[in-house]
Amino acid sequence: RRPVPGIASLSTAVTQGAEVFLIKALQDVGNGQWFEVVERVNIDALTKERTIIRQMREAYEGNKAQPLMPLQFAGVIMEGGIIGYDSSSESGGAAHRFLGIGTQTQYSKDTVTVSLRVVSVTSGEILTSVVVTKTVLSYMDKVGVLRMFSSDTKALETEIGGSINESINKATNKAIQAAVIETIKEGA
Secondary structure, eight states: OEEETTEEEOOOSSOSOTHHHHHHHHHHGGGGTSOOOOOOTTHHHHHHHHHHHHHHHHHHHGGGOOOOOOOOOOSEEEEEEEEEEEEEEEEEEEEEEETTEEEEEEEEEEEEEEEEEEEETTTOOEEEEEEEEEEEEEEEEEEEEEEEETTTTEEEEEEEEEEEEOOHHHHHHHHHHHHHHHHHHHHO
16 A cells, blocks of 8 residues: 555555566576475466366266366465555755756665565464565756846756666566575575
């Protein structure tokens, strides 16, 4: 949620579907050898589809219908989420102008905070818990010209510039990847 006076509203600053970043990070770490990731986000759709397969096999093959393989159980559950997004936690800049010509640089720093914990399925014990913060940087450079004409009664001002904003989704993904790495380090 984002703070808005008088109402509670959901923030769109970061993705609401960050589990895809976690799943990919778990599949990629250790060259795909460290974790066997099983579907639990859409378990209802998975079990519904398995029911349809079982019913179709029974309808066409009768008692000789080949049973489905059992679903793989999870030894641990990864829990957590994006617990914070702080906009403009730091900002600043510098500028100079000489004889009406000058440059300006501004920057802004946001932070995204992710938590991740590993829970044992058999005991419910929290095995590891980490919190990771990633910085999201934005900056802007401008060049400007200010000239006075007609006995200093008319002004002409021109500016040109550009800005670079780090992708919030990329920063969220990097924070989740860092959380996976910190979880592995803590678990080791």
